[in-house]
Amino acid sequence: MIDHIEHDNQLHLQRFKNHSPHPSYIAGFIDGDGCVFIRKISDGYQSGISITQSRTNILRIIRYHFGGSITSSSNRNNKSNDLMDETTSYYHKHNIRNQYNLLIRSNEFTLLLNYIKNQMVIKKEQIVCLKEFLKMVNLQNRGEEKEEIYKKCADYNKKILKNNICFQNITIEYIAGLFDAEGCFYICLHKLTKMYISITQKNNPLVLEYISKLLGFGNIDGEQKFKIYKKEDCLKFIQLIKEHLIVKYNQACAFETFLKTTEKHVKEEMYLICNREKHEIELFTDLNQNTSGKEGYLETVRLRCLKEQICKEINLKQIYREKSEKMKGEGNHNFGKAFSEETRKKMSDSIRDAKGGVSDEVILNVRKLIENGHANIEIQKMINLPRHTVTRIKNGHIVCRNEEKKEKISLTQTENNLSKRKILTDEIIDVIEKLNKKWKPNKILEYLVEKRSRDNIPNTITIDIVKNIKRNLINGKPVIYESELSTDGYKYYEIIVNDFAKMIV
Helix, strand or coil, rough: CHHHHHHHHHCCCHHHCCCCHHHHHHHHHHHHHHHEEEEEEEEEEEEEEEECCCCCHHHHHHHHHHCEEEEECCCCCCCCHHHCCCCEEEECCCCCCCCCCEECCCCCCCHHHHHHHCCCCCCHHHHHHHHHHHHHCCCCCHHHHHHHHHHHHHHHCCCCCCCCCCCCCCHHHHHHHHHHHHHHEEECCCCCCCCEEEEEECCHHHHHHHHHHHHHCCCCCCCEEEEEEHHHHHHHHHHHHHHCCCCCCHHHHHHHHHCCCCHHHHHHHHHHHHHHHHHHHHHHHCCCCCCCCCCHHHHHHHHHHHHHHHHEEEEEEEEHHHHHHHHHCCCCCHHHHHCCHHHHHHHHHHHHHHHHHHHHHHHHHHHHHHHHHHHHHHHHHHCCCHHHHHHHCCCCCCCCCCCCCCCCCCCCCCHHHHHHCCCHHHHHHHHHHHHHHCCCHHHHHHHHHHHHHHHCCCCCCCCCHHHHHHHHHHCCCCCCCCCHHHHHHHHHHHHEEEEEEHHHH
């Protein structure tokens, strides 16, 4: 029986190995069975997100993508066979199941916070508190502010919300997450025609009323439960949420079969499956692992660090751009301050006598940057040169005045493409990342325009440019050339392109 549970857990983990569950699904699950907390400890405060479940499939999937550790609050070593009712071959409803807790603390929960922050419905204010607390968690002399946020979060956790519920965030994915946490497939053994689907949310019944209106079926009973009785409505509900379910996925499949069949023995078998899933005891031993079980999270962190490193390299252009401005000549009022008269004369002579309109000093500078591993586009921005000029220096077609010049050749197609491009390489990286998150081209364009506006860069990006990047990715065409990036930068580009290819398959 333990092997059966572990096999099932691995199947669910494989379902979500390449992509995490939808953010709205996770938000719904946390709203149902999660806790967003800030609490006092002996030497300060502790903050985090925790989820408690009797089955570890959902906990392991979230840990894989967002970190954290799994602990047990009731690690029983009972033999599974001793817990089974041999006369009926299903777990007795009064068996006490082991409880497992996924805890993601402040040193890891940033990734999860950013993933779900705009999808929360019930615990949105607690998430806001957590983000505010994170800003000052390691700062000294902020005791009063920390105490205020702590009290505010604790207060929100006690309240029955009426005005702060974000109904606009309720989607099918959110309902699936809430159902996996608080839902139930009920079948009466002695009267197989009696069955229903329900979701419990006693503290926030308005959420259930909104779900009923959104779906167009189901009703709220006196116990503040959302219930669906009609067979056709139950089937509709399962079809809407089944692909997103994890904890109750097997129950959904069995309940769907139960509704569609007329064979009594099949109905009884589906009842046993549902009941077993509800009461089966899992013995999970992979607890408190430091790295094992969260490889996806660690890889995401590694890629983010790599991207930050690439962005820092790109930002070096600012330093070289300022230097380039100082080298433009006497027309620049800073020139006299930066260079002596003798240096100025040597530079003027060098520029005047250089072949191809590029000074020997610039040519040597470009070569040095190339040797140091800088990509052509980086050099272009650093010293304010046309990219095709950088390429021609790299290829030996522009040389110093005391060197032999190679035969002049026309620009390659790649060089032509780069000289006409109106979007920066780091912006193309942004486009691919947003496409991997299923952003629409219009939304990506708005993001890029806003980003340029913040950086005081004139906008040259159009919706056609974004769509062309997407079209080329779909057709397997390169959108960034290897010469444009450092070795690590190009590896990162290949990773996100491969992620896009997997997504469209």
